[in-house]
Amino acid sequence: MKRKVSKKLFSEARVFLPGGVDSPVRAFKAVGGSPPFIQRGAGPRLYDEDGNVFLDYVCSWGALILGHAHPWVVAAVQDAASRGTSFGAPTALETELARHINQAMPSLEMLRFVNSGTEATMSALRVARAFTGRELVLKFAGGYHGHSDGLLAKAGSGSLTLGLPVCPGVPLAYARTTLVAPYNDLAAVERLFHKYSAKIAAVIIEPVAANMGVVPPRPGFLKGLRQLTRKAGALLIFDEVITGFRVAYGGAQALYEMVPDITCLGKVIGGGLPVGAYGGRRDIMSLVAPMGPVYQAGTLSGNPLSMTAGIQTLKMLEEPMPYQALEERGALLAEGLSRAARKAKVPLQVSRVGSLLTPFFSEQPVTDYASARRADTRRYAAFFQGMLSKGIYLPPSQFEAFFISLAHRDEDIERTVKAAEEVLKGAA
Ligand SMILES: *Cc1c(COP(=O)(O)O)cnc(C)c1O
DSSP, rough: OOOOOHHHHHHHHHHHSSGGGGGGGGGTTTTTOOOOOOOEEETTEEETSSSSSSEEEGGGGTOOOBBBOOOHHHHHHHOOOOTTTTTTSSHHHHHHHHHHHHHHTTTOOOOEESSHHHHHHHHHHHHHHHHEEEEEEEEEEEEOOOOOOGGGGTTOHHHTTOOOOSSSOOHHHHHTTTEEOOOOOHHHHHHHHHHHGGGGEEEEOOSSSOOOSOOOOOHHHHHHHHHHHHHHHEEEEEEEEETTTTTTTTTHHHHHOOOOSSSEGGGGGGTTSSEEEEEEEHHTTTTBBTTSSSSOOTTTOOOOOOOHHHHHHHHHHOSHHHHHHHHHHHHHHHHHHHHHHHHHTOOOOEETTEEEEEEOSSSSSOOOOHHTTTTTHHHHHHHHHHHHHEEEEOSSSTTEEEETTTTTTTHHHHHHHHHHHHHHHHHO
């Protein structure tokens, strides 16, 4: 594997960009070495500046469910760009994408487009607080909901990867409005409701945790949260920025037959362009300005490029078959990794929901933040580097999900499993 050009580009980037990147996990701190600088992507593959080719299991952190540079998405975006990239005025495209989302997830009776998942969750909390007249928010350890102040407590994703459970710069008063419970622990949530019931505005959760590695909800956990929140007059917010249009067309709420009060979206609904959305019950969303008094705005919100990429992507996902294909490829990869680990006598727990999966280097099943953190991150780093040298680009952290796209073929998965067999054999 050649690295000369990327190494040079990385050292140049570090002069101007903190850590050489615009989002922390990209810098490869948890796995060592320096990141390949990407020149282009096509289908399931990435091409770097040194001429290396990688099979990509990050897919822009799940946004690219159709793979890189899907010809129909590219053509639609080019066509839209030729007519103007942003107007700061309404377009029919916004209603069109909203209609697709509402049909997939009827719980979003009304929604607002923003520019990132972070904006979606922080705005959702503002509405929830306004609606309930309460201040506290309950989140789960290892849950990641973007980087807004109140939501960084015991956050997953890069914050967990870099071992930063609290974040300097977050006002204490703000951090105090966040309660944290262990994921999958209904009794702990019940205790917090017992103590703070009338003060809790909302519970925010990734219905399938995917930012401490993939951790599925235990049977009954989400239903229990629905009951507890309803009883306490608190709102249930599903952060489906990853799971929306990923674990099923209708997201985790369709998969687990749940009706949250508010849902946050991002990633897939932008088809690889910057986007986020929050929406839910009409009586709640009616509070958002200009319909109501809760202010939230955005210069580029609902811009025609993001809307077009989202519409085109969702149109291609509307058939039931894509999710069957994603499920089958997910199963193929998960089973292949488990088999490879067994053969090599390496303890590995492969956790999966559809096309989202994480192989945890651990003896014990992973059910929450504490058990995820017991995984052997050094072993993951070695696995990561071994796979990279064989042309397989995995998430550069034990605590991020692998994402499979519709562009990944069975042959790609089989090649990945074969590479894993060789790498794990060397690691045993
Ligand atoms: C990625 C992510 C976010 C943040 O979205 P950005 O677009 O990166 O701001 C929020 N919640 C979840 C569950 C995510 O995975």
